[in-house]
Amino acid sequence: MKEQKNKKITSRNVDFAKWYTDIVRNAHLAAYSNVKGCMILEPNGYAIWENIQKILDKEFKKLGHQNVYMPLFIPESLLKKEAEHVEGFAPEGAWVTEGGGDVLEEKMCVRPTSETLFCDYYSTVVKSYRDLPKLYNQWCNVVRWEKETRPFLRTREFLWQEGHTIHETAEEAEKETRCMLEVYKNFFENVLAIPVVTGKKTEREKFAGAEYTLTVEALMYNGITLQSATSHYFGQKFTKPFDITFSNRNNELEYAYQTSWGTTTRMIGALIMVHSDDNGLVLPPKIAPYKVVIVPIGKEERVFAKAEEIHTLLDRADISNFIDLSDKSPGYKFAEAEMLGIPIRLEIGPKDLEKEQLIVARRDTSEKICLSLKENVIDKIYNLMDQIQNNLFETALKRNLEKTYICKNMKEIENVIYTNPGYIKAMWCGDEACELKIKEIRGTKSRCIPFEEENLSDVCVCCGKKAKHMVYFGIQY
Amino acid sequence: MKEQKNKKITSRNVDFAKWYTDIVRNAHLAAYSNVKGCMILEPNGYAIWENIQKILDKEFKKLGHQNVYMPLFIPESLLKKEAEHVEGFAPEGAWVTEGGGDVLEEKMCVRPTSETLFCDYYSTVVKSYRDLPKLYNQWCNVVRWEKETRPFLRTREFLWQEGHTIHETAEEAEKETRCMLEVYKNFFENVLAIPVVTGKKTEREKFAGAEYTLTVEALMYNGITLQSATSHYFGQKFTKPFDITFSNRNNELEYAYQTSWGTTTRMIGALIMVHSDDNGLVLPPKIAPYKVVIVPIGKEERVFAKAEEIHTLLDRADISNFIDLSDKSPGYKFAEAEMLGIPIRLEIGPKDLEKEQLIVARRDTSEKICLSLKENVIDKIYNLMDQIQNNLFETALKRNLEKTYICKNMKEIENVIYTNPGYIKAMWCGDEACELKIKEIRGTKSRCIPFEEENLSDVCVCCGKKAKHMVYFGIQY
Numbered sequence: 037m038k039e040q041k042n043k044k045i046t047s048r049n050v051d052f053a054k055w056y057t058d059i060v061r062n063a064h065l066a067a068y069s070n071v072k073g074c075m076i077l078e079p080n081g082y083a084i085w086e087n088i089q090k091i092l093d094k095e096f097k098k099l100g101h102q103n104v105y106m107p108l109f110i111p112e113s114l115l116k117k118e119a120e121h122v123e124g125f126a127p128e129g130a131w132v133t134e135g136g137g138d139v140l141e142e143k144m145c146v147r148p149t150s151e152t153l154f155c156d157y158y159s160t161v162v163k164s165y166r167d168l169p170k171l172y173n174q175w176c177n178v179v180r181w182e183k184e185t186r187p188f189l190r191t192r193e194f195l196w197q198e199g200h201t202i203h204e205t206a207e208e209a210e211k212e213t214r215c216m217l218e219v220y221k222n223f224f225e226n227v228l229a230i231p232v233v234t235g236k237k238t239e240r241e242k243f244a245g246a247e248y249t250l251t252v253e254a255l256m257y258n259g260i261t262l263q264s265a266t267s268h269y270f271g272q273k274f275t276k277p278f279d280i281t282f283s284n285r286n287n288e289l290e291y292a293y294q295t296s297w298g299t300t301t302r303m304i305g306a307l308i309m310v311h312s313d314d315n316g317l318v319l320p321p322k323i324a325p326y327k328v329v330i331v332p333i334g335k336e337e338r339v340f341a342k343a344e345e346i347h348t349l350l351d352r353a354d355i356s357n358f359i360d361l362s363d364k365s366p367g368y369k370f371a372e373a374e375m376l377g378i379p380i381r382l383e384i385g386p387k388d389l390e391k392e393q394l395i396v397a398r399r400d401t402s403e404k405i406c407l408s409l410k411e412n413v414i415d416k417i418y419n420l421m422d423q424i425q426n427n428l429f430e431t432a433l434k435r436n437l438e439k440t441y442i443c444k445n446m447k448e449i450e451n452v453i454y455t456n457p458g459y460i461k462a463m464w465c466g467d468e469a470c471e472l473k474i475k476e477i478r479g480t481k482s483r484c485i486p487f488e489e490e491n492l493s494d495v496c497v498c499c500g501k502k503a504k505h506m507v508y509f510g511i512q513y
Numbered sequence: 514m515k516e517q518k519n520k521k522i523t524s525r526n527v528d529f530a531k532w533y534t535d536i537v538r539n540a541h542l543a544a545y546s547n548v549k550g551c552m553i554l555e556p557n558g559y560a561i562w563e564n565i566q567k568i569l570d571k572e573f574k575k576l577g578h579q580n581v582y583m584p585l586f587i588p589e590s591l592l593k594k595e596a597e598h599v600e601g602f603a604p605e606g607a608w609v610t611e612g613g614g615d616v617l618e619e620k621m622c623v624r625p626t627s628e629t630l631f632c633d634y635y636s637t638v639v640k641s642y643r644d645l646p647k648l649y650n651q652w653c654n655v656v657r658w659e660k661e662t663r664p665f666l667r668t669r670e671f672l673w674q675e676g677h678t679i680h681e682t683a684e685e686a687e688k689e690t691r692c693m694l695e696v697y698k699n700f701f702e703n704v705l706a707i708p709v710v711t712g713k714k715t716e717r718e719k720f721a722g723a724e725y726t727l728t729v730e731a732l733m734y735n736g737i738t739l740q741s742a743t744s745h746y747f748g749q750k751f752t753k754p755f756d757i758t759f760s761n762r763n764n765e766l767e768y769a770y771q772t773s774w775g776t777t778t779r780m781i782g783a784l785i786m787v788h789s790d791d792n793g794l795v796l797p798p799k800i801a802p803y804k805v806v807i808v809p810i811g812k813e814e815r816v817f818a819k820a821e822e823i824h825t826l827l828d829r830a831d832i833s834n835f836i837d838l839s840d841k842s843p844g845y846k847f848a849e850a851e852m853l854g855i856p857i858r859l860e861i862g863p864k865d866l867e868k869e870q871l872i873v874a875r876r877d878t879s880e881k882i883c884l885s886l887k888e889n890v891i892d893k894i895y896n897l898m899d900q901i902q903n904n905l906f907e908t909a910l911k912r913n914l915e916k917t918y919i920c921k922n923m924k925e926i927e928n929v930i931y932t933n934p935g936y937i938k939a940m941w942c943g944d945e946a947c948e949l950k951i952k953e954i955r956g957t958k959s960r961c962i963p964f965e966e967e968n969l970s971d972v973c974v975c976c977g978k979k980a981k982h983m984v985y986f987g988i989q990y
Contacts, residue, residue: 071586102556109670
């Protein structure tokens with residue numbers, strides 16, 4: 037057992053919710069604001085978001101997507117154009133009713149999502165199949181008037197990206213829907229080191245107005261699931277009410293086919309709840325704003341000189357790092373670097389200089405190793421970053437497998453959910469009534485029908501009738 | 514005289530306002546939306562904004578600034594805390610009065626600027642001089658309920674960055690105010706190739722709540738001035754009502770000293786109105802999303818192969834470029850590249866291949882030159898980009914000097930403003946009454962008191978009393 041070095045935070049095994057907010061506050065990721073339900077992204081939290089943006093944006097652009105920016109407001113009449121959509125979003129709307137000293141003739145919703153704005157725009161610019169596809173994305177803020185909020189996981193305002201594309205054929209749009217889900221899956225697994233389950237949402241859980249919704253689901257340390265990214269296929273459900281037609285290759289007018297896909301600052305919440313521990317935040321090197329902190333021990337000039345030398349070396353290798361020159365004890369600095377989730381700590385003291393070595397501490401395992409300065413330090417650091425990245429993924433994956441249960445009846449579901457929650461794999465008849473009965477067990481919801489279903493049994497876990505699908509169930513944030 | 518190749522757009526000498534919107538629409542920079550007063554940033558416009566963000570953000574970070582994100586909404590009581598500030602911004606506020614189906618107990622303003630939110634936050638996190646300075650910035654959207662709007666120049670919602678810093682001493686905060694103004698000035702001149710005038714706003718024209726405002730002013734092709742970036746010194750004007758105190762080095766409680774500084778998507782409007790012409794957008798290479806377009810002439814395989822080769826060469830040199838492979842005539846492609854403002858066009862046809870050459874067309878001068886493929890093409894392109902960048906700056910500077918007038922009396926001001934407007938340099942007594950009288954001449958406003966004042970005369974251009982300052986006046990957007 038590791039010793040808990042930082043007394044400021046609650047242990048995650050004692051009170052997970054408290055531990056979570058302790059990390060958020062003590063790692064200076066976000067602060068509460070006087071604007072109810074809205075959070076302040078502090079520099080450490082925003083820097084993670086900037087890295088997320090940089091990496092995802094590059095992937096989007098590689099696939100031909102372009103960024104645009106739509107208005108913040110949606111006039112009520114525009115939001116109402118697609119019936120299921122307005123029904124889904126209007127109840128949590130924030131409405132601007134006064135502007136420039138006057139009461140507005142038509143009130144405007146602060147965008148909860150921008151399908152309607154993109155459709156309105158597309159209806160004016162798309163004329164022919166030659167104008168298709170349009171592969172647009174935007175990075176912006178959205179607002180949903182949630183009753184209960186929690187930093188990163190559920191706030192009234194949050195930051196996200198929303199891709200909105202329209203296509204000539206259903207096939208092409210469906211391919212895009214699936215392709216963007218894979219982009220998210222790869223990002224979660226390879227960059228955030230978070231293993232995920234992907235699949236299709238049930239009718240009940242799909243996005244308001246979509247034909248179907250694909251989802252990336254992640255499992256937190258405490259066995260609660262988190263919907264982490266979604267990709268929706270709309271078919272012509274919006275293009276018809278918004279009259280987005282184009283002349284197709286046969287010179288006939290046809291409604292275009294549409295997708296949307298998004299992910300949010302919620303990912304930062306997932307990073308906390310999957311990787312972090314009782315000493316603070318733990319970040320995979322690929323997403324950490326600083327990969328390395330250098331802590332000089334003592335006050336000797338030659339120690340500072342060596343620290344500077346290593347700093348320059350790392351900078352040149354594009355490994356973002358800093359020297360902690362603050363007026364604090366080494367122990368305090370170590371604890372702080374751990375709290376902030378910096379993957380690698382380098383300690384240099386007079387004794388190390390004599391031995392021509394550095395002490396390297398891993399954030400993920402707390403392991404300390406000696407690194408000879410005669411070796412290629414940069415190669416070693418790169419190597420260590422890979423090891424940390426892989427270890428975080430493997431640790432999470434192992435935990436996910438331990439927390440994944442096959443349930444054959446309602447009793448088994450109850451048993452899992454009330455004792456040691458996690459993913460529940462179970463067969464389902466496809467009937468919403470059964471979904472609702474399962475939901476009565478501590479709010480357990482279907483997470484997704486995975487792309488590759490196993491045949492666990494022939495009958496529905498709830499009603500015993502013929503099963504149609506294997507479903508992942510779980511409690512959700 | 515250059516021939517006007519693109520008939521879609523109005524000539525800038527015939528109808529400047531129409532020419533401006535023609536460029537906005539035909540270069541696909543922005544579109545009008547059904548959300549009154551709000552614009553849609555289309556891919557070409559947003560890509561310029563992304564470049565602006567990338568370059569400015571790097572400069573901010575070099576100087577130790579960190580990015581954060583504050584809530585979108587400001588509760589009415591928070592906005593009211595500083596009297597001048599609320600008086601300045603409340604009249605153009607957009608107010609959220611309903612959320613989640615309920616009428617809100619306290620209405621919330623959609624942020625027109627975030628001084629109050631930053632102050633509210635700083636008041637909770639600053640305790641000691643050791644916590645200072647805080648050098649925070651955010652990139653976000655803001656809303657001001659303008660009556661008359663124009664794409665990029667004045668819209669109800671716009672994108673910007675706002676830096677908000679607090680400091681231990683007035684001296685340090687004033688240094689920051691000036692330093693950030695210099696960052697803007699350098700960005701405008703060296704990146705956007707827009708020569709600017711910098712100085713201090715008069716009391717009448719300063720930011721609502723500031724001790725003083727420094728400004729970057731630019732002159733458009735038609736002689737109208739554009740306030741392009743501002744940097745404000747607040748002293749303790751906000752830190753007192755918001756109670757932002759810290760224990761100073763003498764262990765006494767003291768109110769902190771504050772600045773803010775910002776610039777917006779309005780810069781894209783300036784790029785249009787300073788550099789562009791009757792053939793479309795003209796962009797300085799340093800800010801252009803694509804620096805080079807390659808146009809293959811004819812259908813021969815060896816031509817496409819050479820185009821690909823050049824494309825790869827440019828990519829490797831990090832010169833962003835694309836091959837226009839669309840099914841259009843070369844003439845159409847040339848006109849389109851001109852409309853989009855791509856600084857350099859490379860034409861390759863079968864004859865060029867035989868002569869082992871490329872045709873290089875400059876967007877700024879329409880000049881065409883032969884470039885031997887035996888030479889170092891990349892060096893030549895770099896060199897040409899520098900020449901274009903410099904030429905655009907020099908052309909604008911020359912025009913600014915031609916359009917800068919010294920006026921000694923009101924008649925002279927009237928004469929300039931009604932016949933050939935531009936910058937008016939004139940002496941001023943410091944009295945607001947005189948400023949207002951000058952404003953009666955077609956809305957001519959003081960732009961700034963430059964950092965280096967010339968002594969043009971001893972008396973005020975308006976009242977004839979003793980002059981205090983030399984002021985730049987002009988009509989503004």
